[in-house]
Amino acid sequence: MTTATAVFVNEPGQLDEVLSCYKPHCRxxxxxxxxxxxxxxxxxxxxxxxxxxYIDDTGHLNAVEVGICYNQLLYQTMATMVRHRTGPVLADWTMPEFLRRYLPDVLIAASRNVFRRAIDSRAFTGEFVIERAARYRPGPDASERIALETRYRFWDEFGGACDGEIRVVIVDTGSAP
Incomplete structure (x- = not known):
């Protein structure tokens, strides 16, 4: 296993700021x-x-909640990258830029989700991985975009598990065409 070159532990103030766009009961x-x-x-x-x-309690993590949890992992990880000026393609952003862009400009372009065994939604763990990041232009007159190839997994202490791969596109990078 490769050793991390940097580790950033929980930052409650940043977590509160990034999740403030969610209703309190959805954080x-x-x-x-x-x-x-x-x-x-x-x-x-x-x-x-x-x-x-949005629904009566099913007793397990469902697809809608997986999407919400994935987004929260994505946003908080991106905020950490921006705050600490680390990782691919976002190190030149500022926190005000991130906070202005993360809701309107960060889009899920494609996803694949696999539910392997029901997860207890009352307590579970999630992992979000950026495998690749690249800047690109979808056409000669188009503004630059950023594509993030990501994967995720969620699990609980009882063997519940789901995972998937999601392509994220940041449509406004602040770069001119």
Whole structure:
């Protein structure tokens, strides 16, 4: 196993700031640490969902909540990268830029999700990994974009598990065409 070149532990004030866009009962991410392995970034978080925000309690993590948890891992990991000026493609952003862009400009372009065994939504762990990041232009007159190839997994202490791969595109990088 490769040793991380940098480790950033839970930053509660930043977590509160980044998750403030969520209604209070939908702030599922409770803590996050980020490990940097060169251009590969790994965010690991703890979660708790006392009750679903939109449906009667199913007793397990469902696809809608996985999407919310994934986004919270993504946003908090990106915020940590920006704050500490580390990792691929976001090191030149400032926190005000990130806070202005993360909701309107960070889009899920493609996803694949696999549910292997039901996860107890009251207490579980998640991992978010940026495998690759690249700047690109979708056409000669188009503005620059950033593509993040990511994967995630969630698990609980009872063997519950799900995982997936998600392509994220940042459509406004602040660069002119």
């Amino acid at each position: 599922y991410l409770k803590s996050l640490s980020v490990d940097v392995f060169g251009d590969r970034i790994v965010g690991t978080g703890t979660f708790a969902i006392p009750e679903p925000c």
